[in-house]
Amino acid sequence: MAKPARWELIDNGTTAYYRFNWPAGAVHAFSSRLGGFSDPPYHGLNLALHVGDDAGRVRQNRQAFSHALGLPAVDWACVNQVHGDRIVWVGPGEDMDEASFTAAVHADGLATDLADVPLAVFGADCGLLLFYDLQGRRVGAVHAGWRGTAAGLPRKMVEAFVARGSRPGDILVALGPQIGPCCYPVGEDVAAAFSQRWPFAEVVLGPCSAEGKRTLNLALAQRLQLEMAGIAGEHIGELGLCTSCTEALFSYRRDGGRTGRQAAVIMLKIEGHR
């Protein structure tokens, strides 16, 4: 039985990030907004280019974060996130090769069997999830707010790993920062999207408020669908930090829409595996 996944906060003075006690073989991290070079309203470690921040500052921030993690000086593989459920594989002959490492590809999940290719997803309330199969030697990253979670994107990543030979029992998943049920009232359309698809809907939706809203526990919805896909509960690490409640994180709702994005980054680090 694996040890339960625990996370720690690493603060090196320039950046501060969260990571789990995963076995060696991959580098991974969930950034916070601490450190970095961006000015308000994107202060400080905004890692996303699509939010209106100065592109030069964002590149400086990415370099600082890459340096802190010990990543090679290469572009991260990232996608144009569209709240869908598409996963792209990164590598020669795959959906996305090195020539298309820009945000031109529309998707919300990235995966690769290649070492030394950092994958990145961005969010500021939406869930950021990382996947790691040490035995099967592959990694993945997912951006899933309510739409992606209701559409089953986290489970789809497990299925994509299994289709390439991973065993569900070998897959570790980290649920990063995202808006918590404390700060996430949702309308009937969102509640219905879960009720219509998932047997656990009533577990993740809170009671109806006086305003007719229910709350949504996104992380729990992700955990439950991952367990349905065969992931062991102790292999799912949960950061458990609400973006809106945590000043050190970007929150789209709390910050009134104009804000930066934290990132989840993962890179396979296996010698000779290419």
Ligand SMILES: [Zn+2]
């Ligand atoms: Zn909260």
